[in-house]
Amino acid sequence: MPTQPAGFWQGAKDSQAIIWTYLPVSFAFGVSATQFGFSAWEALFLSCSMYAGASQFLVVALLGSGTSIWMTALTVIALDIRHLLYGPALYNLIDNKLNLKKTAVWAWGLTDEVFASGMIKLSQRRQEWSESWMLGLSLCSWLSWATGSFLGGMFADQVSQMPQFLQAALDFLLPALFLSFLLAAFERKHSFIVAVTVVVSAIACYLIDLSAAIFIGISSGIFAGLFKHYVLKKPDPEYQGQT
Structure with missing residues (x-):
């Protein structure tokens, strides 16, 4: 019996892991925004108009400090140029014809975590993937981020009374979630690219700084993938037959 594609509500259900992490992190963003002089409504506007995840913390810090x-x-x-690669990476794994209106909506919501969820679904349970599933996943994730941003701005004064260790824990939730997705999607065939990226990033972080290490790590991963594909002649199985 063929597997049926997952629908919108299944996508909404599968977004729970993202939602429960986005809520406290976006709440922390709302708090941070008010500390730099923004209102709760302005924090909500940023989460609705740019929806840049962790980069929104940088936006309010820069604007709050007077940067143009x-x-x-x-x-x-x-910092977010990597998002240009998310759509093509998913598209190469999608067999079905895409609906332009649906694609425009769920593609707008391709954060790191939503992209990782989509890649896992397409790599491991491709027959279950559908655009309706992606819509449920991305829309519910965005709603949780927007809601948390607004609530954080509204209750910023109460957060200052929380223990310091709880405030610090909020900053770790987002990278911890993405790391869990990365580990879930990891397969042995990715070992070479991951090893090169980790080693180069660690060296760059030690010799230069963290910001440079991010850019250098991304670049090294791209070049490692190209080297593997064109020089070592070891294309990934899911791409074979498409070129």
Whole structure:
């Protein structure tokens, strides 16, 4: 019996792991925004208009410190340039014809965590993937982020009374969630690329700084993938037959 594609509500259900992490992190963003002089409504507006996840913390810090909006925009674009690769990476694994209206909605919500969930579904349970599932996943994830941002701005004064260790824990939730997705999607065939990226990033972080290590690590991963595909002649199985 063929497997039926998952629907919208299944996507909403599968978004729970993202939602329960997004809520406290976005709440922390709302608190941070008010500390830099933004209102709860302005924090909500940022989460609705740019939806840049962790980069929104940088936006409010830069704007709050007097940095021009153009310099802030360029900085965030440089940090989030990786999102240009998310759509093509998913598209190469999708067999079905895409609906332009649906694609425009769920593609807008391709955060790191939503992208990771989509990649896992397409890599491990491809027959269950559908655009309706992606819509449920991305929309519910975004709603949780927007809601948390607004609530954080509304109750910022009460957060200052929380223990310091709880405030610090909020900052770790988002990278911890993405790391769990990364480990879930990891397969032995990715070992070479992951090893190169980790080693180069660690060296760059030690010799230069964390910001440079992020850019250098991303670049090294891209070049490692190209080297594996074109020089070592070891294309990934899911791409075979498509080129």
